[in-house]
Amino acid sequence: MRDLRWILAALLIAAISAHAQGRRWGADITYEPRGPGVLFDALDPTIKRWYVPQELFADYGWQQWQYTNYARDAYERYVSTTIEGSPFYDLYGNYLTRGWLIYDWTQNQPVQFGSSIFKDPRFNNWFNAVTISSDSQGQFYYAITVGDRIRTTLTPLTFSKPAFSGVQMDFAADKYEGTLLFSRVSRPVIGSTPTAPTGISNATNLMAGRAVVQIGDFVAVGANLVNARNSTTVADAFERNPFVGTLAANQGSLPVSGLALVLSDDSPEDGRGGATLFSHDILLTSEDPETGEREQFRLRDVVSDPARWPVVSGGAPKEGALAADGDEKIVINYDFTDIAYTGPRPSELVAVQFDLVLANDYKVQVWSDRQTGSRALPVLPLTGQDIEDQSPALFDILSAEGNVQDNSNQQRVVFDYGLPSSRLIYGFTVEATDIKGVDLYAEFDVSRAYSQYPNPARQAADRSLATHARDAEAWMVNASKVAAPFYFFGEAYSMDPDYSTSSFIVDDGGDITYDNPRTSLYELVDDNDDQDRSADWFRFSQGGGDVAVFPGWDENNDFVSDFNQNDNRTLNNRIPDYEEPFFRYAADRPEFLFGIDLNNNGWIDRFENDDLPDYPYKVDRRGYNLYAGIFLDPHTRLTLGRLNEKSLASDGRNRAAYGLLTYDRDFTWGRVRAFEMLRRVEDDIADDRREMTPHLEVNSLALVRDILPARDTWINTTYLQLNYQPLDNLNAINKFKYERFWQQGSAFKSRVKGPALNQGSHLIGLINKADYTFGLAGFKLQPKVKSEYLNQTAFEARAEDREEWVGTGIVLLSHPLLSQSLVETGVEFSLFRDLILDEDEQLTNGPAGPTGDFRNLVLALQWSSAGSYLGYRLTTQFGFSYTRLWEERVIIGSEGLERTNEVSAFSTSFITVYAGLE
Known part of the structure; x- marks a missing residue:
């Protein structure tokens, strides 16, 4: 028995020695959090103090007094004994890694400055402000995404942002899907923080989720919950309903007087x-x-x-x-x-x-x-x-x-009465696919606004405040079916006037500026009409403030308006292509576009820019829209529909019966497209919009009021387009648009909801253009001709009509030089005629001034050279252009009124180098 004790003691001493050796310099190193060991070699009972670390005692002995001389052996600088970074441990003391803390969001309660977020500069520099951790096995997948600009959508009525800053956790299996969202929306820290985490006591936190269950092969049911709530880390997190939130420090610091x-x-x-x-x-x-x-x-x-x-x-x-x-x-x-x-x-x-x-x-x-x-x-x-x-x-x-x-x-x-403390949105969705040919999507949501009455005594004692809630509902149902040659679509919806996905956010001191949406609102559903990477409106730390908004005008997805294609942030261009020399041939005015305008504000729906969240339907609306149609042949279809919509908070209504006939067919010699739409409309609901962005450097967009041009109206819209190519390299394009409003009853005379209107108004537009390209003695010659006629009478009784014609002739001549150079010259001559103003009457009766007619001549020469340089494709151009304008005017001459031309000219010369990727 005594021998056994000695054996156990020897084993214990060996284990301790091995442990110490494992932590010694030159031996295996461990970073497990076990605390320092006992090194028996360093147990010398001396009074003299020594400074050699006990991990180095056995290697170097006790020699801190040793004289240092680097004459023979050069000094070796201090270097890191391990890889860069620091060791990190998890909640349970397990060693994770040696490296860098990239992102950390911690919420401690109840303490001061308990909400802290840390973002290392490497989060942006190494990971471009997004990290993704994912795993999968079999049918199960999950991912955790942390980023500053995550495109995230739960449902169109609850949460949709092009640049969500926070954490997104996703799970997917064969029949189940789920998403969780978390963010400190009041101060999410875009970019990076200083060396230490940024701690605050007052914050607005977001928690959202969606779960989807597949039922059978055709139906999916989803549940949604979104909650943005104000909080203070001084309060206990588990003493109250977490969805209700609480008043921040300064919100409840004083009583209501x-x-x-x-x-x-x-x-x-x-x-x-x-x-x-x-x-x-x-x-x-x-x-x-x-x-x-x-x-x-x-x-x-x-x-x-x-x-x-x-x-x-x-x-x-x-x-x-x-x-x-x-x-x-x-x-x-x-x-x-x-x-x-x-x-x-x-x-x-x-x-x-x-x-x-x-x-x-x-x-x-x-x-x-x-x-x-x-x-x-x-x-x-x-x-x-x-x-x-x-x-x-x-x-x-x-x-x-x-x-x-x-x-x-x-x-x-x-x-x-109360001050807002939280916004809670919850609801469900039902989505069905191909149930006997029917596709269906339905959604119902409740937006609940919580408010609390401020009482400083109860808040200081961390006691619950009187809490109240107001609900608003929103629902929508879409159904469609195709049974060739027939098709059907129906939509019904209701959006309460108070339905909102906006939530107030507090600043670091616990204050809210309630009338400043830029700094005090977090939008759960953003306004992003052009569906790009930035929200259209400006909201603090939400990646918005996009003033370059042109929905539907960027079909090539280059973030530049297709009506001003040569505009960019570096070389700004303020002239739209349909008015710019040489560009104007290919680009036609937006007045010649054809599309659906079911809200009857005079602008095609898919091109509209507004200041509202991107819900499928506007708030304060309830109604339905149904249409059915038939393909008469593979190229022709007829659609008949009915729209009935009302404003819940007013007596406004939008009722319409419509028919649409379309024909679209390709031939060997070209393409023919024809659209005819007839509507009977009674619409007195105003749908204001923002003006489209004319160029990228615009500062603000004008608000365009809806003058309600279809209060009780027949509307007919006809559009014809013929693309004709009778010969190789000969292209002819012809467009015709006719739109007419016939006002019925007496509503158009009323000024209660809008200005008085003309009883009849119309738009007639005609474009004819052709170009031909051929070679001549090594040159490429391309003549172009374009005629554009527009006749538009105003809706408003006091507004001016338009009738004008523009004729343009262009000749382009180019010749290649050497192997990668090209010289081009061009001439453009255009005539503009204002057909409203009678020049002869103006010449007889006055007044003196411009007649609205002018001629314009543009001469241009350009040399281009393209080649590779340092891995880039360089294009170098130099040249000049000369423009001469003759503006017709009536002036007071020596013998009375006389007609003359006022001549102006300007020129441009340039040398430009562009660098592109190979």
Whole structure:
């Protein structure tokens, strides 16, 4: 037994020695977190202090006093004994790797500055701001993507961003799919952080997910949840509903000392039937800070003189009520510091509820002194004029459905006041594919806005605040079927006026500027009409602010408008191709495009640019659209359809019956295309849009108002195009467009929702152009000719008509020189005729000025040389162009009015080098 003990002791000593040797210089090194060992070789009981590390004792001994002399043996500089980087360990103490921390997002609660994100510069420099970790086995796949600009979509009504910054986790199997999204959206850190993580106490965090289950072979059911909530790391994370969020530090640091209700006309343009107030009341809930006992007070309980509090301004008495029509406003001021108020102190209030009886076309908004905006906070009491002048940050509460004006919708409206704390969107989708030839997609979602009443005492004690929620719904159903030669499509939808995918975000101090969407809104669904890599609107840290927006005008996907193809960020061009010399032959004006315009705002739907989220349907709309058709032959189809849509918050409607006949056929000698569409439309819903981007350096895009040109109208649109090639190298293109509006009834005369219109208006456009290319004595000669006629009468009664003709002749001559050089010369002569203005009448009766006619001559010479240099394909060009313009004018001469030409000229010379890839 004694021998066994000695054997065990010897084994223990050997193990300890081996462990020490494993950590010694020159031996195997381990980075497991085991703590330092005991080195028996370094157990010398001496008083003199020694500085040799015990890992090096056995190698170098105890010689720190040794004299250093580098005469024979040169000094060897300090070098890293291991590879670069640092060791890292997981949550359980397991050694992971030696390297660099690339990305880290940590949330610690309850502590100050508990939300921290770290992004090493290598995240951008090495990984181009995206890392992907993935794995798979059999049918199971998953990936974790961390990036600054991830194109992410859950569903079109819940979450869709071209540049999501955060973490995306995806899972896929044969019958199951799932996605989780996480981001600190208030400060996601685009780029990199300093050497240490950036910690903040107030943040807005995003958590979203979607799960899809395949049922059978044809049906997939999905569930969606998106939550963006304000939070503070000082609060305990598990003491409350995580989806509700909480007020950030400065949101709830002070009590509400004053509130104002603003009642207005939801359709002010008609000037009547606005908000009608029959009665108003308020319910105050207070809490004793010491006992926690709660008590409720009605208006009658907290006022000594009902005539003095609350202060009501604006409106006009009408049949025992107070009405606000047109631009008028009724403002009810609740100042809790007023001497006429005898209720609980503002610091004791934990909830405030409003109780109103309203009728007609009302709109309800609310303001408090905790709603910080871009301007200084106003002082109660407020009037309608104060609101116009000072523009306080108002919260929209609700609006009446329709545009009732006879008090028939009188109802009680009750709602609670609070500051926004969270946005929660949840819903489901059903997608079916080829069920007896039918494809179907359906989606239903609820957008819930949480708000909380600020109470500093409860927030300081980390106790839950009074929380309230308001819901808005959205749903859509699309179905299609093809049973040759027939086809069918139907869509039904409803989007509540309050449906929103925007969420307020807090800054580092816990403040929100409620009236500044650029810095204070996170968009779950972006406005990205041109579907490029950047959102159209600007939102802080969301990769937006795209001003180069031209939906449908970039068919070659080079991020440049097809109507200004030679425009770029380096060499900006502000002249569209259809007006630029030599370019104008190939490019035709956008007025000659043909397409569907079901919202009847005078612009083809697929080319529209607006300021709205990219939902499939606009908010405040409910309706359906159905069409069915038949292929009469492989080249011809006939479509008949019906559209019925209404605005939920107003009396606007869009009803249309339409028929569409198309013919598209290729022949050996060319191609023929014909489109005919006839519509009967009643549309008084305005669909404003933004002007298309004329060039890449534009600063802002003008807002184009919808003048409602189809309030009660027959609309006929005809488009014909013939591409003809009777001979090799001879191309002829002919386009004809005719569109006419016949106004019916008397709606076109009304100025209530838009300007008065002409009873009839039309657009007639005709383009004829031809070019021929042939060789002549080693030269390539290409003559071109183009005729463009446009006759357009205005929709508005006071607007000007257009009738003009442009004729253009071009001759291009080129000749190759040596092996990679080319010399080209060209001449273009164009005539412009304004056919509206009568020059003879102007010459007789005046006034003096331009007639609108002009001639333009352009001469150009260009030398091009292409070749390879240092791995690049260099193209060097030099040349010049000369332009001469003759503008016809009527001037006052020596013998009265006379016609003359004002001549102007300018020239351009250039030497340019382009470098491209081989």
